[in-house]
Amino acid sequence: MYTGLLHTHSSSWAITVLLFFIAYFLIKANKEKGAKIVHMILRLFYVIMVLTGIGLLIQWNFAFTFVLKGILAISLIYFMEMILVRTKKDALAGKGPYYWIMFVATLVLVVLIGFNVIAF
Ligand code: HEM
Numbered sequence: 001m002y003t004g005l006l007h008t009h010s011s012s013w014a015i016t017v018l019l020f021f022i023a024y025f026l027i028k029a030n031k032e033k034g035a036k037i038v039h040m041i042l043r044l045f046y047v048i049m050v051l052t053g054i055g056l057l058i059q060w061n062f063a064f065t066f067v068l069k070g071i072l073a074i075s076l077i078y079f080m081e082m083i084l085v086r087t088k089k090d091a092l093a094g095k096g097p098y099y100w101i102m103f104v105a106t107l108v109l110v111v112l113i114g115f116n117v118i119a120f
Contacts, residue, residue, distance in 0.1 A: 002059045009052040013114070016045040017107065020080050027088050039084060046077050065120045069113040076106040 019042040026035035053070055060066050079102045086092040092099070112118045 002056070005052045005055040005059070008048065009056060010114075012045055012048050012052070013111070016042065016049055019045060020084070023084055024087065027084060035088070042080075042084075049073065050077075065113060065118075068120070069110055072106050072113070073110045076103065076110055079103040079106060 019038055023035055023038040023042055026038055050073075053073060057063075057066055057070055079099050082095075083092070083099050083103060086095070086099070109118070
């Protein structure tokens with residue numbers, strides 16, 4: 001059970017990040033149909049990440065470090081959605097730099113905690 005969840009989780013995270021960038025550049029290029037499809041697949045990957053993440057969290061008996069990682073990961077998903085939806089609506093305005101900085105910061109923390117580089 002644990003190995004299956006971990007394999008799914010660790011092979012999906014890079015695809016999630018990749019799909020985010022593909023969706024972003026498709027939106028920027030005004031390729032509406034393509035962007036919509038990629039964004040839909042990306043949302044499916046959010047679900048996979050969250051469900052397998054919760055599964056792993058249960059296996060780890062809700063260890064504090066990983067609970068924190070989960071919270072940061074949910075924030076990361078929020079920042080990805082904000083960047084995509086607001087770029088699409090052309091409503092990123094002054095908030096653009098804030099969302100991008102938070103995206104990079106939460107992504108780096110989530111991956112470092114995931115690979116046990118940072119532990120508490
Ligand atoms: C887009 C969001 C996420 C990203 C980019 C991400 C990334 C990662 C990465 C890179 C790892 C290390 C995988 C490995 O060792 O091969 C990991 C492990 C883990 N993730 Fe996530 N994750 C995300 C969402 C979540 C969520 C929402 C939760 C919890 C609710 C979660 C809980 C965990 C746990 C508990 C581990 C530790 C697995 C272990 O070492 O046994 N993750 N994650």
